[in-house]
Amino acid sequence: MSGRDPIKDTGRELQMFSVRAITAAVIALLLATTVFTRLVVLQVVDHQHYQSLSQGNRVRIEPVPPTRGLIFDRNGILLAENITAYQLELIPEQVEHLDTTLQRLRDLDLLDDEDESRFRANLKKNARRFNPVPLKFRLTEEELARFAVQRQNFPGVDFRARPARHYPLGQLAVHAIGYVGNLSLADLERIDNTEYAGTTHIGKTGVERAYEDELHGKVGYQHVVVNAQGRSLQILKRSPPIPGKDLYLTLDVPTQRAAEEALDGRRGSVVALDPFNGEVLALASTPGYDPNAFARGLSSREYARLRDDPSTPFLNRALSGQYPPGSTIKPILGLAALHYHTLNPWEKSYCQGYYSIPGNDHRYRDWKIEGHGEMNLVDAIEQSCDVYFYQLALELGIDRIQLIMKLFGFGSRTNIDIRGERSGLMPSREWKKKRFKTPAERVWFPGETVITGIGQGSTLTTPLQLAYATAAIATHGRRFRPRLVDAVRDRTSGEIEQRAVEPQMVINIGVPGDWQHIIDAMIGVVHGQRGTARAVGLNSEYRIAGKTGTAQVFTVGQDETYDDLDLKETQRDHAWFVAFAPAAKPRIAVVVLVENGGSGSGTAAPIARRVMDAYLLDQFRPDDGT
Amino acid sequence: MELDSGHQRKPLNLMGRMLMRLHVDGPLLLLLLLICGLGLFILYSADGQSMARVNRQLVRMFVAFCAALIIAQLSPNLLRLWSPWMFAGGVVLLVLVEFTGESGKGAQRWLDVGLFTFQPSEIMKLAVPMMLAWYYHNRPLPPDLRMLAMGLLLIVIPTTLILRQPDLGTSLLIASSGVFVIYLAGLSVGLIVILNLLFAGIAPLYWHFFMHNFQRQRVLTFINPESDPLGAGYHIIQSKIAIGSGGIFGKGWQNGTQAQLEFLPERSTDFIFAVIGEEFGLLGLLTLLVLYLLVMARGLYIATQAQDTYSRLLAGSISLTFFLYVFVNTGMVTGLLPVVGVPLPLVSYGGTSMVTLMAGFGILMSIHSHRKFMAQ
Structure with missing residues (x-):
């Protein structure tokens, strides 16, 4: 080629461009044909094979959430643990008369308005009728007993054990320890969603939030055999989750308790440090609130009452x-x-x-x-x-x-x-x-x-x-x-x-x-x-x-x-x-x-x-x- | 030689005149609307019949079309003058991401600008071809070695920054959009061959020294999907089953078991092509592929009709890059290419890439509608 002319040759350039564009278009067409050929292989030639694979697609991979790490004070006193909580659930396809069933549960005093409206909202979101929909979280022992005697009269309604966070010392040091609550949309934005597959709660404040990564652990998986409608039948293999790590706090429960008892009834705060290493021995802020209520799930009325309290317990x-x-x-x-x-x-x-x-x-x-x-x-x-x-x-x-x-x-x-x-x-x-x-x-x-x-x-x-x-x-x-x-x-x-x-x-x-x-x-x-x-x-x-x-x-x-x-x-x-x-x-x-x-x-x-x-x-x- | 493209002013009907005044290209708009409409239709099914997500996508599409219409009003001359500034600004933002970016899911790509976060790499998708077209537009073509080296440098700077984020798929696609400009500028066939050989030589070095483990894993998984049945391999296996079981006519809208029973991962985003294959079969996919090809063809036609080098190179690169996206996504979903996380243009759920794509089409419309009709 001898065309290294410093002057632009527009006509030649235009002609060359057209050739190039047409060549590119032909290559694109060839690539599209490759994809199309691949589709023909998959959808026509091997169709039978894939169809039987799809019908026999019986193994679904389900996440197994890890157990959350425990929290102790400096003396080894337990501050946050995981307990088994019972939740009342309803399987839509097994319930013939939904409204009467709900009414009868209300007669037993097991449901209130808020539970019912939340249940109905969840029911709409639930695509598969064989999947249970929660009716009420965290049954008390007394409620559990009341339901247990009537259980045979409620086909399709049952209770199920779930792990739940519990703070044995109640509101002691709540502003330091924090609490876990239901995963919100905002939480989902900041976490790795696969790691939280199957997890319902996340640390919201305090240590529970700041050390979320340590406390959470790593999710596990299990291969579950399901039938054509997607109902789980059998677990094939499991890669177990890795539990979260335990935390030992610098807090000293007797000191913390003394601080909160001494402050009781007032709005105030106590902070105690070990001056030679920065360990926080007590961190109190009153009034406080019960973190267990958050782990259980607060009703919007309860939440509003705390939020609007003039003595600002959340502060x-x-x-x-x-x-x-x-x-x-x-x-x-x-x-x-x-x-x-x-x-x-x-x-x-x-x-x-x-x-x-x-x-x-x-x-x-x-x-x-x-x-x-x-x-x-x-x-x-x-x-x-x-x-x-x-x-x-x-x-x-x-x-x-x-x-x-x-x-x-x-x-x-x-x-x-x-x-x-x-x-x-x-x-x-x-x-x-x-x-x-x-x-x-x-x-x-x-x-x-x-x-x-x-x-x-x-x-x-x-x-x-x-x-x-x-x-x-x-x-x-x-x-x-x-x-x-x-x-x-x-x-x-x-x-x-x-x-x-x-x-x-x-x-x-x-x-x-x-x-x-x-x-x-x-x-x-x-x-x-x-x-x-x-x-x-x-x-x-x-x-x-x-x-x-x-x-x-x-x-x-x-x-x-x-x-x-x-x-x-x-x-x-x-x-x-x-x-x-x-x-x-x-x-x-x-x-x-x-x-x-x-x-x-x-x-x-x-x-x-x-x-x-x-x-x-x-x-x-x-x-x-x- | 003077510009002599020999256009005749074609008689336009009322509709045509209106579109021309709005700087809108009718055929292109129609094709894009068809693809988007099909996308919404399938999204409803793929995403568990959730109207909320469909509505959000609809809002994004609206925003994206508005962006296209606004850009179509700007003249190509203006775009050309802005090109180096956009490019420089984009590089500065990429450097900022390197230092201050928010990392989402282990990769640092997002920049927090107060009200919202965005990926500067999105700007580069347009800024790189614009910059290269700007660089070549008033120089004698085909490019000589020095101009080739300069062009490659302009490509390497932003792509290296994006690679460090690390985002292999995006950086390769952006590099391609620049390479298309050089190719269209008339790079000699011999040099193209040499460059390809060079690239083939660099690739193993790159594998050893620059790739992150998860990126290597993706390539290995591509070679042997069964090696990672939980992760990317699972995606490919399930997606092949979804497409294959769809057959010629498909299982029908909302009847795809792979998608509806949630065997198929990323159904509404990167793997939505498989949902179309399962529910609408080969015919559905063929229709979509033809629509995509027509969009590219229209784009290339606009490029050949353009009246200056800048517009020509830019329009050509935008059209070819668009098709490259389609090919990479469909290739990945059908198991021809490794899983690189590229969405299906205009159909996958998600907003950022949609706006960039439509902005590109806005540029095509601007180029086509700002032509001056010359008397013979």
Whole structure:
């Protein structure tokens, strides 16, 4: 070919294109003919063969769902198991008078409106009349007995055993463990559908959801002989499923129980961590709800009642509840001041009950109207003097405050191993610039720094986040990612895989003496003469370092006096208490939040004491058989 | 030489004039509607008589036809100007998938764009032939070695990215759409032979170093279906039984035991061709095959009537690629080719590929309806 001419030759190009197109069309026709020939072979020549194969197609492959892994606490106490539940089913082709049968079941009080409408909906979807359609899930023993005596009068209706999830301790730690529920359309989008063939439930929240892959196991198959209508006759061979793995949680049931009992009747949360490895010893949020109801299947009415409950039982307050931290952050601010040398910790300053920024007569009030008098850093933490910290915060400035607070985890997730965690909020100049639109709103005011000093203003934290920060004080700055699962056990091989402790960057501020100075002040909060939580320190068998906090919900006007009794319950302050113990060698860090609980010392601190007692004192420990 | 295709303005009836004004190609539209209608009809039967799924598919078809009509309004010149940008954008998205893509079912193909997720590889199905047609349209044809190398590079970049996702079927089909452009541009027969030999040489290397285990398994299963009776082999065995037992006339609508008793997997998606074979027999399949061939033929006719190189190459590649889809799917369902997971165009249940296909037909309509009729 000599046609390498740089000038386009359109005519030749067009002619060549036509040849090429026709050649391609001929090849396509040949390929189509190949397919057609193949079809003729299959459908005409070998038709008899395939027809007999189709008629004799008696072996169907059915999935066998795996059994779900069990969940234990750190002591081996069972938290989630699989039990046999009985479900009432009806086989349409065996029932002559459907309506009368249903009516008679209703007369026996075995069916209600909701069961019946769900059954009728399922009946429409069920293509084969020999397949059973569920009438009622999870019969109680009494219902089972009532039906059993009448069984011969109900041809085509029978009960069937199915595996079901059961939480033997009921709603204990429901926000940590989570629950399983019916597979929804949204679930089907995110899972491998073949792995869930034959499975009806899936982890929805908590550990049940986060460790779904471990808990679920691998599906098995069986070859079943079926007749021409598709009815199963016989199992030929089975490749058994691989059961899900068991989980050992870091949770300690006695501690968890103490937390929930102490919180009982209130809206609140308790988070307890082992400060030296991030193990979550207790994670409570009240009110809770019964996970067994979800595993059984809630009626829409029951669900709506829980969802619309004003005390929001579904809210996991420990991870998703965001509150102003109040005075609980004073120890950290004290540490920041020591690090930046903005104050002499021994120097006393005078608290007259209010503070004003120099050159401005707005009064930021102390909770103690008459004032605390002469205060140094230790006194100010012990007695939670607001005025001292107003001034401390102003001297530090918001930039340094937010830098240190962020090191302690404020404003970001702790990355605990379950979902639903919120990040709280640590305000800064940059945050204000991003958050607001008008230039006037974007300015950071000194007054905002002042109230940040007592954990008010825009600052928000979750109980988990505050527990993480408190644990970091206890360890002099060593931090560990909080986790709920300690080990995963393979049930077939018995192999136990320990989850690694995940140390995070050490907070490297101040000198060791600075940390001890702050911890001593926190010990003073509980054991000192004038400590705000001295009531809970009385007769304790171990030393506690703590800090009370009261987060304002309702803003009090400049000239009003705060009077608890005049405020509605939901306008009352949130009560906080953060603590770790034993103070010299901390084994547990606890945070207690009581929504609208009033004072931290009166409401929250006693709860923390009960939780620490349950973990640290022998008489509350489970009998380990020695 | 000047453009001299010798078209005569044919007298058009009212209907024809209306379609022309809407930039719609009547014969092509009719064929596509017939195939889609047949598809809905069989989907109802294949999917357990569920009207809900049929309705969803109907909505997708509507969206896809709208996409085609909108694209038909754009002039080929505009499409040509956009081609390199689309291609570049598509490559960027593929790179994004590589780093941030959502993996669905073990393969990383989807990109989350806030409101919805989509596969950038779908864009490439059109962007690759558009890019190659753009590259060749103002260069002297047939292409010399340098132009061939450039064309191959333009194909290899996106297909390698898609292979890494890993999606063997799609990357091969996209590569083919590009190769069709080079072929139609007039690549010499000698070079075609050499390229084929090269490819045959690369294939074993590819098997050893780049293929995922599940992809190797599919090829092995193709050679011996009985080796994997639970997975892909089971698909092929059941699909052959379904087609074979259908005979010449089929078992009748909704009467296919293979499909209705759920022996046939993927009945509404990749293996829907077998359901047609079981319920409508050889006659049903033949009808469908003829419809597909006619669509391709119409597309190639439009290509030969096109007035510039870009339109010609693009229209030709779109038509041939469409038929390649049909061949790969029917070949796979009848056991001629390995199971590669390519849906039957316009008939299989599913939305993404439908929109891309119809967008391609929109381009064909645009090319055909934007021709300028030249006076002699």
